[in-house]
């Protein structure tokens with residue numbers, strides 16, 4: 037089929053608009069962190085920036101598309117988390133610049149560099165979106181925690197402090213998400229009594245977070 041006249045030819049090569057260079061440019065600064073450390077820190081921070089921006093767009097995706105009886109509270113929770121991630125991205129980009137680096141934060145750069153897997157796009161209702169997001173947030177939380185140690189190894193307590201702050205907030209939202217998915221512990225003795233004590237309600241606290249599977253409740257080790 038021929039193309040109608042006057043319509044611009046559609047780009048056939050999706051790689052044409054990809055970022056030309058994955059390495060951030062460096063600029064002069066009198067910041068006293070050693071040059072080699074600053075380069076490594078800029079790479080580290082740009083990696084966290086890409087992950088953060090990717091997760092931000094995924095959270096907005098959930099904010100727009102979530103459905104079901106829990107729609108409104110999840111719609112609001114996802115938007116609140118997206119606002120937090122937007123601020124995180126801004127702080128990461130500004131720290132890159134403060135260290136003399138180029139903040140690699142366009143959408144294309146983000147798509148090229150992110151370590152976060154794409155969010156599931158075959159889900160519909162609230163708990164499914166919560167699971168999908170919680171899985172990816174847990175990856176981001178682990179990566180941020182690793183970044184704290186890396187920043188310290190590169191002689192930059194300020195970047196370590198920034199990543200510590202971001203890590204604490206991401207952990208908090210992982211908790212908010214996972215709290216929606218928690219099931220009551222199954223205790224045979226409790227079932228026989230047809231109720232549960234306060235002590236039993238406390239069980240589950242302090243457990244290592246589990247990776248939730250689509251459509252299944254998290255299972256406890258008995």
Ligand SMILES: [Fe+2]
Pocket residue numbers: 099115
């Ligand atoms: Fe909105």
